[in-house]
Amino acid sequence: MAAAVATAPLPRRFDPGEQVAAPREAAIRLRDPGLACLSAGLLVVAFPKFDLGALAWVALVPLLVALEGKGPGAAYALSYLTGLLSFFGICYWIWAVPGWNLIDGFLIGVLYLPQYVALWGLGLAWLRRLTGVSPALVAPPLWVTLEYLRSNVPLLAFPWMLLGHSQHAYPSLIQISSVTGAYGLGFLIVLVNTAVAGIVLHLLRRSSAPAAGPRRFPFAAPVAAAALLAATLLYGQAVLLSATPPEEATIALVQGNIPQNQKWDRSRRQMILDRYAALTREAARSSPLLIVWPETAVPGDVEHEPELKRAIARVAIETRSHLLVGSAEHAKFSRRDVGDRYYNSLYLFAPDGAIRGQYRKIRLVPFGEYEPLGSVLTWPRAIAAATGKFLAGERYTRFAVGGVPFGAVICWEAIFPDLFREFVRGGARFMIVATNEAWFEKTAAPYQLLAMSAFRAAENGVAIARAANTGVSALIDPFGRVTRRLTGPGGRDLFVEGVLVGGVSPARGPTPYTLYGDVFAYIMVAVTLLVWGGARFRPRRRRASPDEEHGARH
Numbered sequence: 001m002a003a004a005v006a007t008a009p010l011p012r013r014f015d016p017g018e019q020v021a022a023p024r025e026a027a028i029r030l031r032d033p034g035l036a037c038l039s040a041g042l043l044v045v046a047f048p049k050f051d052l053g054a055l056a057w058v059a060l061v062p063l064l065v066a067l068e069g070k071g072p073g074a075a076y077a078l079s080y081l082t083g084l085l086s087f088f089g090i091c092y093w094i095w096a097v098p099g100w101n102l103i104d105g106f107l108i109g110v111l112y113l114p115q116y117v118a119l120w121g122l123g124l125a126w127l128r129r130l131t132g133v134s135p136a137l138v139a140p141p142l143w144v145t146l147e148y149l150r151s152n153v154p155l156l157a158f159p160w161m162l163l164g165h166s167q168h169a170y171p172s173l174i175q176i177s178s179v180t181g182a183y184g185l186g187f188l189i190v191l192v193n194t195a196v197a198g199i200v201l202h203l204l205r206r207s208s209a210p211a212a213g214p215r216r217f218p219f220a221a222p223v224a225a226a227a228l229l230a231a232t233l234l235y236g237q238a239v240l241l242s243a244t245p246p247e248e249a250t251i252a253l254v255q256g257n258i259p260q261n262q263k264w265d266r267s268r269r270q271m272i273l274d275r276y277a278a279l280t281r282e283a284a285r286s287s288p289l290l291i292v293w294p295e296t297a298v299p300g301d302v303e304h305e306p307e308l309k310r311a312i313a314r315v316a317i318e319t320r321s322h323l324l325v326g327s328a329e330h331a332k333f334s335r336r337d338v339g340d341r342y343y344n345s346l347y348l349f350a351p352d353g354a355i356r357g358q359y360r361k362i363r364l365v366p367f368g369e370y371e372p373l374g375s376v377l378t379w380p381r382a383i384a385a386a387t388g389k390f391l392a393g394e395r396y397t398r399f400a401v402g403g404v405p406f407g408a409v410i411c412w413e414a415i416f417p418d419l420f421r422e423f424v425r426g427g428a429r430f431m432i433v434a435t436n437e438a439w440f441e442k443t444a445a446p447y448q449l450l451a452m453s454a455f456r457a458a459e460n461g462v463a464i465a466r467a468a469n470t471g472v473s474a475l476i477d478p479f480g481r482v483t484r485r486l487t488g489p490g491g492r493d494l495f496v497e498g499v500l501v502g503g504v505s506p507a508r509g510p511t512p513y514t515l516y517g518d519v520f521a522y523i524m525v526a527v528t529l530l531v532w533g534g535a536r537f538r539p540r541r542r543r544a545s546p547d548e549e550h551g552a553r554h
Helices: 002-007 031-046 053-057 061-067 072-090 092-096 102-112 114-131 135-152 163-167 182-208 220-241 266-284 306-319 411-415 417-425 445-460 512-516 519-536 546-553
Strands: 249-255 290-292 323-330 342-349 355-360 399-401 404-410 430-435 463-468 474-476 482-485 498-504
Touching: 031 053, 031 061, 031 072, 053 163, 053 182, 061 072, 061 114, 061 182, 072 092, 072 102, 072 114, 092 102, 092 445, 102 114, 114 135, 114 519, 135 182, 135 220, 135 519, 163 182, 163 445, 182 220, 182 519, 249 266, 249 463, 266 290, 266 306, 266 498, 306 323, 306 342, 323 430, 342 404, 355 399, 404 411, 404 417, 411 417, 411 430, 411 445, 417 430, 417 445, 417 512, 430 445, 445 463, 445 474, 445 512, 463 498, 474 498, 482 498
Parallel strands: 249 290, 290 323, 404 430, 430 463
Antiparallel strands: 249 498, 323 342, 342 355, 399 404, 463 474, 474 482
8 A cells, every 4th residue: 555655646835937848639439520520511501401400509519529538630530521512512512503614613612612621620639729718719710710711811801601691681680790790699609519519428428437536617618608609699689679760762673594505595585684674664663773793694786786875775764663673794895905895784774765874893702703813814614614704893873763872793702792882982872783594503602692681781770772684583671681582483582583672771870880891890900910929939738647647737
C-alpha cells in the first residue's frame, strides 16, 4: 500500500502563467463519420423544400460531438464530410440546369463549397487546442466569418442558403436581420448548437465514467444562448407589433409559364406575346399601379426591335397601364466596343406606350451569363460550355410610377444583400424581383430563392413583389412575411400561368442594416482574427504525458 501511495502523482496547484499541457488528440472513431452525416442530413431538411427550420438549432450538434477532442486534421475531414453532403443535398437542383456537368459538380460541389464547413471544423479544433476556450466563444464568430467570406469572395461569391435563411418562416426571429443581416441568426443558431452539444457531451462523460464523481454542469453557454434567443424573439415581437403601414399601391404580377426550351424559339414568339398580352388585360381589370412581367419575358430586344416595341406599347396603351417588362438588350446599340453581347434588362412602359426607364442587371451569374476574367483567360469548354454573352449594368435605377419610387433586381441579384440594400438606400419605397426560374424545373431552388427574398424584405423593411416566369410569384410584406402567392389547380405554385394582384406597403423607414450593411459580420471577422492572432502568437501548449493525463483525471 505504501509503495502504491509513493508512486501516485501528487496534486499540483494550478499556475495561470504556466504552459498548460494539451490533451492527447482523439482518433476518428467508427461513429464519428455517422455523426457528421447526421449533421448533414439535418442541415438539408432544415432548408426548403423540406423547410423544417427548427432542426437547424440542433443540426450541428452531432458534428460538434464528433469533433470533441479531435485534432485539426480529423476535424477538417469530418467537417468536410458534413459540408460535402449538406451542400449536395441543399443545392441538388444545379443538376437540372442545362450545361451543368460532372466537372462543374466536382469543382464547385467537391473542391470548393464544402471547404467552408471544413475550415470551420479545422479552425475550431485548432483554436481550442491552442487556447482551451469553450466552443461557444469560438464557433459562432468563426462560422459568421466563413459565411461572410463565402458571400463575398471575388468571382465565386455564393450567399445561398446561409444558416440563418433556414428561419425564413419564423417572422419573430428574422426581424433581427434588420440589424445584423442573416449573419446574426447564423451566429445565434451556432451558439445554441454549441450549448446543446456541451450538454450532450457532459451527459456522455458522466454516464461513461460514473466513478469519477460529479462533474460541473456547463451552465455558461446554455444561459448565454437562452438569453440571446429570448432577446431576439422579444425584439422581433416588438417590431411586428409596431404599426403596420397602410397599403400604398396595388401591384399585379403576370406569370406566363413559358418553358425554358420555348422562350427563345422564334417560331413561338407570337404565342408568348399573345399569352402575356391576355394575362396583362386580365391584370388591368384591377387598375393596379404597376403590372410586372418576369425576367426576359419579352422574347427579344424590346428597345431595338421595332416590331416588339410596338407590340408591348400597344398592350400598355390598350390597358392604360404602366408595364415593367423583362427583355434582353443587344449591347451593340449602346456600346460599339463589345461586339455580340447583351444586357439582361427591365423596361418601364408608360400608359402612352413610351419607355420611361430601364434597369440593366448588375450582378451576373458567373459561367452562366458571363465568363469571369474572360478578357485574360480562355476557360475550357467543359467548364464554360453554357456561358452566355451578357454584360453587367452599372446603375442602381430608381423607377417611379404615380410619384412612388421603387427599385428592381433580376433573379440571382436577390441573393446579394449588399446590392439589394443600395436600391432602398436610394429611396425605393418597394422592390420588384423579376425572375425566370424555369431552368430549375420542379426542384427546391424557387422556394430557396423565395426564402432569401423574405430576408431582403426584413433586412430593409421594404415590401417585395416577386414576378416569376414559372413560379413562385409572391408578395412579401416589409417584415419578410409572404402575404400572397400565385397558385394554380391543386394549390400548385410552380409551372402554372396566371395573375397575382395585391397591395404593397411602403418601406417602414431605413433600418440599421439598410444604413450600415454588414457591420455585425465585420465585427465577427474582427473577433475571429483577434482570437486567431492571440492563439498564433502565444506559447504553444505541450502535449500531455500519460502520467499528467492520469493526474488530471484524478
